Amino acid sequence: MTRFPLGATVRALCRSAIPACLVGTAIPATAQIAAPPPVAQDWAIHGQATLVVQGVGGFDSPYAGANSLTPHQLRETIDATAFIGARPWAGAELWINPEIDQGFGLSNTLGVAGFPSAEAYKVGRSAPYLRWQRAFLRQTIGLGGPRETVAAAANQLAGQRDADRIVVTAGKFGVGDVFDTNAYAHDPRGDFLNWSAVDTGSFDYAADAWGYATGIAVEAYRGAWTLRGGLFNLSTVPNGETLERGFGQYQLDAELEHRHAVAGRPGAVRLTVFRNRGRFSRFDDALAYARAHGKPIDPAATRRRMTRLGVHMNLEQSLTNTLGLFARAGLADGAIEPYDFTDIDRTAQLGLSLAGGGWHRPADRLGLIGIVNGISAAHRRYLDEGGLGVLVGDGRLPHPGAERIVELYYAAQVTKGFDLSLDGQHVVAPGYNRDRGPANIIALRLHDNF
Structure with a gap:
């Protein structure tokens, strides 16, 4: 808790010491129309700090396994990030994001496939530690069309760009920085917290245990359309802390986006496909091996080189000046183990976001979302016989069912740049187990940025 007064002090000092054009001060949309184009930035420094305190009460828990959600617990996570950027030449931006992390998710980030806090990483630690989460170069190549204003923000220098353009991003960054974005549900520091709310749950995107990958993404903007493609390193082992080098195990992503207006209100539709290529196991192979050798289920014994595919759709639509609608739906190959994200083979979500x-x-x-996550029959058999997934595994699964989640949050701006949020989630059949739950989870989030 003592970090946030310090963060506010640092923010105030930076605002007084750095010219206004170098900090991420939000500009109202009405002001952007009348104001002159912003001065192009050559460098910038931004920062953020986020604290999430999350707890779960009592719920039915007749048995538990190694990856089960435990009743009656309270956990906290905190992260503080610096966004340091410079323009080495025309059209280019170089960014690094050193970050200090600390804390644990509920049950050490286990027990629910749609995990209730995307601020909780798969690696929890009681002492603060430093990591370089992003270090990337972005090159924008103008192709003409109207000129667009680019506002200053974290990992974005202010200036102007062509509406038609090619954007190449290379280095270490999040797949979600480029793919599966959504204006209403994509930022656990500012909107929804649930993993399967801020991203499509079945999108098994390449990432280390903190959610970042090394690779390259190319985006082509032309009128109302954008085509994206990406190549990323998977982790060396499923759900691992270390990334591959040289794309020995890799992910290919492709996304087509169309921006439109309905009754004059902006919206967008995105279709995304992914192809993971690496050493994976089929669930039924892992079960057969364990039975034949009289050993506990271990998918590592049956991993071999294969391909896992998935597809999903993502929609956002402004309905009024303050109300927005969004939805996602996705499907991945449920015969093969998920690799780097979470145990979801199919998912659907629908939500609303209301400004105050x-x-x-x-x-x-104010945001409200409903989510339904599911797994394949092979995946259910694997969990029922004691197999462990990325996040779930109660030791058995005699009464499987869809994981159903409702999340409601309210984020209040206390002062400019500092928000306080209250978040509540109701999770039915956590870990796809109708014998467990429902679990009611509440959270307090403090977020400061400059």
């Missing part, structure tokens, strides 16, 4: 203009709090946000 109607009650004279325009910077506040």
Whole structure:
């Protein structure tokens, strides 16, 4: 808790010491139309700090396994990130993101496939530690069309760009920085917390245990369309801390986006496919091996080089000046183990996001989402016989069912750049187990940025 007064002090000092054009001060949309183009930045420094305190009460728990969610617990996570960027030449941006992390998710980030906090990594530690989460170069090549204003933000220098353009990003960054974005549900520091709310649950995107990968992404913008492609290193072992080098195990991503207007209101539709290539196991192979050798289930024994595919769709649509609608749906190959994200073979979500203009709090946000996550029959057999997944595994699964999640949050702007959020989640059949739950989870989130 003592970090946040310090963060506020640092923010105030930076704002006084750095010219206004170098910090990420938000510009109202109405002001952007009348104001002159911003001065192009050559460098910038931004920062953020986020604290999440999350707890779960009592729920039915007749048995438990190694990856089960435990009743009656309270956990916290904190991260503080610096976004340091410079423009080495025209059209280029070089960014590094050193970050200090500390804390644990509920049950050490286990027990729910749609895990309730995307601020909780798969590696929890009681003492703060430093990591370089991102280090990447972005090159924008203009192809003409109208000129667009680019506002200053974390990992984005202010300036202008062509509407039609090619953007190449290379280095270490998040697959979700480029793919499966959504204006209403994509930022656990500002909107929804659930893993399967901020990303499509079945999108088994390449990542280390902290959610970042090394690779390259290329985006082609032309009018209302954008085509994206990416090549990324998978982790060396499923759910691992270390990434491959040289794309020995890799992911290919492709996404087509169309931006549109309905009754004058902006919206977008995205179709994304992924192809993972590496050493994976089929669930039925792992079961057969364990039975034949009289050993516990271990998918490592039956991993061999194969391909896992998935596809999903992502929609966002503004309905009024303050209300937005969004939805996602996805499907992945449920015969093969998920690799780097979570234990979800199919998913669907529908939600609403409401800005607080109607009650004279325009910077506040209220969000509501419903999510249904599912797994294949082979995946259910694997868990029922004692197999462990990326996040779930109760030791048995005699009464499987879809994991159903409802999340509601309210984010209030206390001062400019500092938000306080309350978040509640109701999880039915956590880990696809109808014998467990339902679990009611509440969270307090503090977020400071400059």
